[in-house]
Amino acid sequence: xxxxxxxxxxxxxxxxxxxxxAAALPHREYHLMxxxxxHTHSLCRYGLLDLLPPNVKMVHGPGCPVCxxxxxxxxxxxxxxxxPGVTLCTYGDLMRVPGKDRLSLLQAKAQGAHVKMVFxxxxxxxxxxxxxxxxxxxxxxxxxxxxxxxxxxxxxAKALGVKNLSFLINHVLxxxxxxxxxxSSEARRGQIRVDGFIGPGHVSTIIGLExxxxxxRDAKTPIVIAGFEPLDxxxxxxxxxxQLNDGRAEVExxxxxxxxxxxxxxxxxxxxxxxxxxxxxxxxxxxxxxKSALKLRPELREFDAELRFDLADEHVPDHxxxxxxxxxxxxxxxxxxxxFGTACTPDxxxxxxxxxxxxxxxxxxxxxxxxxxxxxxx
Amino acid sequence: MSPRPFHKKLDLKxxxxxxxxxxxxxxxxQLVDELFLAAFDNKWLAQRNxxxxxxxxxxxxxxxxxxxxxxxxxxxxxxxxxxxxxxxINDVAMAGARPISLSAGFxxxxxxxxxDLARIVQSMAKASREAGVPIVTGDTKVVERGKGDGxxxxxxxxxxxxxxxxxxxxxxAKPGDVVLVSGTLGDHGVTILSKREGLSFETNLTxxxxxxxxxxxxxxxxxxxxxxxxxxTRGGLATSLNxxxxxxxxxxxxxxxxxxxxPEVAAAxxxxxxDPLYVANEGKLLAICAPGDADRLLGVMRxxxxxxxxxxxxxxxxxxxxxxxxxxxxxxxxxxxxxxxxQLPRIC
Numbered sequence: 001x002x003x004x005x006x007x008x009x010x011x012x013x014x015x016x017x018x019x020x021x022a023a024a025l026p027h028r029e030y031h032l033m034x035x036x037x038x039h040t041h042s043l044c045r046y047g048l049l050d051l052l053p054p055n056v057k058m059v060h061g062p063g064c065p066v067c068x069x070x071x072x073x074x075x076x077x078x079x080x081x082x083x084p085g086v087t088l089c090t091y092g093d094l095m096r097v098p099g100k101d102r103l104s105l106l107q108a109k110a111q112g113a114h115v116k117m118v119f120x121x122x123x124x125x126x127x128x129x130x131x132x133x134x135x136x137x138x139x140x141x142x143x144x145x146x147x148x149x150x151x152x153x154x155x156x157a158k159a160l161g162v163k164n165l166s167f168l169i170n171h172v173l174x175x176x177x178x179x180x181x182x183x184s185s186e187a188r189r190g191q192i193r194v195d196g197f198i199g200p201g202h203v204s205t206i207i208g209l210e211x212x213x214x215x216x217r218d219a220k221t222p223i224v225i226a227g228f229e230p231l232d233x234x235x236x237x238x239x240x241x242x243q244l245n246d247g248r249a250e251v252e253x254x255x256x257x258x259x260x261x262x263x264x265x266x267x268x269x270x271x272x273x274x275x276x277x278x279x280x281x282x283x284x285x286x287x288x289x290x291k292s293a294l295k296l297r298p299e300l301r302e303f304d305a306e307l308r309f310d311l312a313d314e315h316v317p318d319h320x321x322x323x324x325x326x327x328x329x330x331x332x333x334x335x336x337x338x339x340f341g342t343a344c345t346p347d348x349x350x351x352x353x354x355x356x357x358x359x360x361x362x363x364x365x366x367x368x369x370x371x372x373x374x375x376x377x378x
Numbered sequence: 379m380s381p382r383p384f385h386k387k388l389d390l391k392x393x394x395x396x397x398x399x400x401x402x403x404x405x406x407x408q409l410v411d412e413l414f415l416a417a418f419d420n421k422w423l424a425q426r427n428x429x430x431x432x433x434x435x436x437x438x439x440x441x442x443x444x445x446x447x448x449x450x451x452x453x454x455x456x457x458x459x460x461x462x463x464x465x466x467i468n469d470v471a472m473a474g475a476r477p478i479s480l481s482a483g484f485x486x487x488x489x490x491x492x493x494d495l496a497r498i499v500q501s502m503a504k505a506s507r508e509a510g511v512p513i514v515t516g517d518t519k520v521v522e523r524g525k526g527d528g529x530x531x532x533x534x535x536x537x538x539x540x541x542x543x544x545x546x547x548x549x550x551a552k553p554g555d556v557v558l559v560s561g562t563l564g565d566h567g568v569t570i571l572s573k574r575e576g577l578s579f580e581t582n583l584t585x586x587x588x589x590x591x592x593x594x595x596x597x598x599x600x601x602x603x604x605x606x607x608x609x610x611t612r613g614g615l616a617t618s619l620n621x622x623x624x625x626x627x628x629x630x631x632x633x634x635x636x637x638x639x640x641p642e643v644a645a646a647x648x649x650x651x652x653d654p655l656y657v658a659n660e661g662k663l664l665a666i667c668a669p670g671d672a673d674r675l676l677g678v679m680r681x682x683x684x685x686x687x688x689x690x691x692x693x694x695x696x697x698x699x700x701x702x703x704x705x706x707x708x709x710x711x712x713x714x715x716x717x718x719x720x721q722l723p724r725i726c
Contacts, residue, residue: 001641001644001645001648004644004645004648005707008707008708009708010706010707010708010709013708013709014709044712045706045712046706046708046710046712047706047708047710047711047712048710050710051710230708357651365715366715367712367713367715368701368703368712368713368714368715
């Protein structure tokens with residue numbers, strides 16, 4: 001497949017692996033965080049973790065929109081879907097995530113809740129127009145990548161005068177999550193060490209490079225924005241190591257075939273015109289972070305499902321045994337969780353990281369990494 | 379037997395299925411006569427009994443059943459009707475057997491356009507005729523609007539084991555055996571996904587839905603002892619191999635480079651964030667045989683119109699953990715695990 005196979009070429013990978021190994025100075029350790037769950041999956045799927053020099057450690061980051069959604073917000077959506085006359089439209093990723101009392105949207109649907117899986121916000125808009133007697137709610141989640149598509153649907157609903165569609169907005173901001181990791185008490189105590197970031201590829205197509213510059217400047221932490229293919233990641237890691245070796249902390253762009261330094265200005269303007277910052281938002285794992293998520297602007301409040309249905313915030317703690325929170329912070333790896341692969345599997349998940357397509361537990365499970373590790377150590 | 383007297387012919391253009399069509403009275407009889415009997419047209423159905431009287435063949439019988447609930451009902455390369463014929467024929471054929479007859483049970487939803495039903499029934503009739511496997515008995519029920527998805531079809535099939543053929547079976551894969559597939563993987567599932575409501579994307583793909591018993595007949599006559607035959611339908615190749623790994627108590631090692639996948643299928647899967655090795659096929663089989671038989675089997679497959687793109691894709695290995703491992707194009711290895719549920723497209 002063109003533009004994909006080239007970036008999965010095994011021979012080219014050998015060359016890049018040699019470059020990476022050469023860049024890893026034997027006397028020091030490198031702790032790199034790949035922010036994005038998509039990157040975690042590529043690392044596992046292509047076995048890249050096995051190619052790394054022993055002194056290069058990958059720390060898996062929180063960039064999985066489904067994983068960072070707190071159970072309370074999911075419970076809120078599920079409650080809404082049980083209301084007579086309401087149809088909740090959601091992305092497929094969320095369907096199996098265990099919510100309050102481990103009830104998922106999929107199970108709620110089986111119990112009679114009106115849940116419709118959609119592939120984009122446009123589907124929710126089309127469904128609402130075709131079903132004027134239903135109150136349709138779009139469960140809008142995601143980092144900056146999916147935010148503009150939600151905004152487009154809001155603006156279209158307004159322009160078309162669609163009255164039976166509202167939006168449960170849970171869009172969150174990547175820079176806030178990076179702030180939370182770098183500024184966490186665990187980072188200050190040295191329990192979490194991140195020397196450099198592999199920056200998100202898709203998010204950066206929207207926001208560009210500018211929002212990351214303060215991390216490079218103030219926190220002296222280099223960031224390399226990377227694509228999702230194995231060669232992208234090997235190259236990005238090498239670029240990070242070179243920055244660290246040179247004592248540089250810059251924002252570099254490995255993913256030049258998709259990301260422009262100014263991002264997508266049109267999408268940014270659309271988001272700006274539709275959404276504004278929430279004062280705070282409770283993330284799973286990262287805690288309550290100020291100015292870290294978005295809500296509809298006052299002039300679009302008629303489309304805000306939280307107001308239309310008078311939804312109260314609900315706090316639901318994670319399951320006690322589930323380590324999702326620590327895994328999202330980079331404090332633990334999936335295999336450090338005591339219930340990984342025992343009480344928590346994709347068939348019977350305790351936490352979101354095991355069922356989200358971008359969750360790191362799901363990546364370890366799906367590609368059998370944990371089992372290969374067990375076998376090697378046995 | 380003379381045709382029964384009905385006042386007006388069924389309106390196959392503008393009519394709809396209603397509850398009387400399933401009530402067992404005159405309307406049911408008319409639907410059976412004017413649609414099912416006319417389309418399937420064989421001596422067993424013409425007797426209008428509730429069962430078919432078949433000659434008992436010598437040797438061993440194979441018997442299977444399957445239900446079809448696909449959405450959308452019509453898709454490029456087929457529809458629920460042809461699928462319900464091909465699928466059950468294939469289930470019989472995967473035993474190495476020659477299918478001889480089918481049954482068909484319909485559950486219709488009130489309000490289904492008769493034109494859609496006629497199109498489905500005619501497509502079944504065509505598939506059955508082309509395969510040379512008659513539909514000899516059937517049943518129709520109608521459920522109230524909202525209680526079905528247009529039409530559900532159940533078909534059952536009977537087949538005969540050819541003499542001298544060692545029946546292929548899921549527990550017979552042995553370490554050292556070779557794994558072959560009869561062609562490109564994922565065509566059916568991606569075609570269906572591309573036509574699902576809310577996920578329209580343009581492809582020129584068509585479903586691979588096909589009856590494989592002709593191919594199987596040639597395979598078993600060339601190699602009498604094929605260890606395993608399986609059609610990798612729901613869950614795709616990866617799921618079938620995981621099942622077989624447990625049934626046979628072995629592992630598999632596959633070579634990603636050797637697995638035939640159309641570029642369009644690979645691209646669509648990439649876009650949707652799903653893995654083609656877990657996507658359904660309806661006209662492909664996987665065969666496992668002793669290494670000495672592999673080249674012969676591959677030659678027979680490739681000489682058949684339904685096996686032109688056949689390939690040897692891997693081997694059976696000893697493995698206490700029953701892993702299905704994939705040697706990736708990239709040069710690494712990963713486990714192809716069971717899926718816990720249907721693959722769902724991703725947000726980003």
